[in-house]
Amino acid sequence: MTHLRMMHVDDMFTFNNVNFDSYTETYRVSFYHNYIARWPGMCQIAQAVNGSIQGYMIGKSEDLSGGADLPHSLRGHVSAVTVDPRYRRNGVASQLMDNFEAVSEKQYKGYFIDLFVRASNKTAIEFYKRRGYIVYREVANYYGDEDAYDMRKATALDREKETLTPKATRIAPNEYD
Numbered sequence: 001m002t003h004l005r006m007m008h009v010d011d012m013f014t015f016n017n018v019n020f021d022s023y024t025e026t027y028r029v030s031f032y033h034n035y036i037a038r039w040p041g042m043c044q045i046a047q048a049v050n051g052s053i054q055g056y057m058i059g060k061s062e063d064l065s066g067g068a069d070l071p072h073s074l075r076g077h078v079s080a081v082t083v084d085p086r087y088r089r090n091g092v093a094s095q096l097m098d099n100f101e102a103v104s105e106k107q108y109k110g111y112f113i114d115l116f117v118r119a120s121n122k123t124a125i126e127f128y129k130r131r132g133y134i135v136y137r138e139v140a141n142y143y144g145d146e147d148a149y150d151m152r153k154a155t156a157l158d159r160e161k162e163t164l165t166p167k168a169t170r171i172a173p174n175e176y177d
Contacts, residue, residue, distance in 0.1 A: 002054055002092055004099055007036055007043035015045075015053045018084045025080055035060060035079065041103045042076065046083070046092045055083035057096040061108035075163075076104025076155075078115035097131060105155040112155060112163035116148040125149065137166045142173050150176070 012032050035058045036043050042059040059078045078100060083092045104110040116139065117124045125135075133151040142148035154161045168175075 001049050002087075002090070002095055003047050003049070004044050004095060005047060006040055007032075007045050007056060007058070009033055009036055011045055011053070011056070015056055018053060018055055018082050032058065041107060042100060044096055044099055046087075046096055048087070053084065054087040054090075055081070055092045055096060057081035057100060059100050059104070061104065061110060074108065074110045076100065076108060076110040076113040078113065081115075093127065094131070101153070101155070105157060109157065110155055111158040112152050114150060114152045116142060116150055118143055119147040119149055125151070128153075134164060136164065137168060138170045139176060140170060140172050 009032075012029055032043075039060045042061065043057070045056050046054040048054050057078065058080050059076055061074070061076055063074055078097075081093055081096055081100075083096075101113055104113050113133075114136065115128070115133075117128065119138070128151050131153065133153040135149045136152040137150050139148045139150055152164055154163050158164075
């Protein structure tokens with residue numbers, strides 16, 4: 001049984017077991033703190049009945065209207081979602097994503113949700129595709145040593161799916177809008 005709750009600052013010192021995955025990006029404490037303070041409903045902990053942390057996600061809401069040529073500029077961005085290997089294949093990541101997608105659309109009025117994933121992380125790419133995400137474009141050397149896929153999913157607010165049409169299929173990291 002998994003219970004979702006808002007992430008707290010002190011959680012940063014208890015989820016190391018979740019961050020050992022080679023695909024998980026680990027950030028500075030100030031990064032997590034900023035997200036928790038600015039977008040508390042988008043930073044979630046998945047916790048087991050025994051209190052152990054099964055996984056977490058951090059995300060944010062952004063208005064990209066400052067220069068971006070988008071039909072709808074409000075988006076939810078998944079910065080990290082990861083699950084402890086002992087709890088994988090139990091629906092934990094799906095619960096975290098379901099919650100994030102609902103908050104992005106209903107609370108923040110996001111027209112789409114996006115995320116970056118290493119091009120070599122086939123398991124994650126297939127997971128997101130099953131959830132309705134598409135590979136929007138490729139970002140060259142996003143991870144320094146590896147390309148990333150910018151994956152997107154339109155919310156119900158984008159009825160025409162206008163946010164899913166890229167201007168270019170491959171971009172450099174500094175071209176990201």
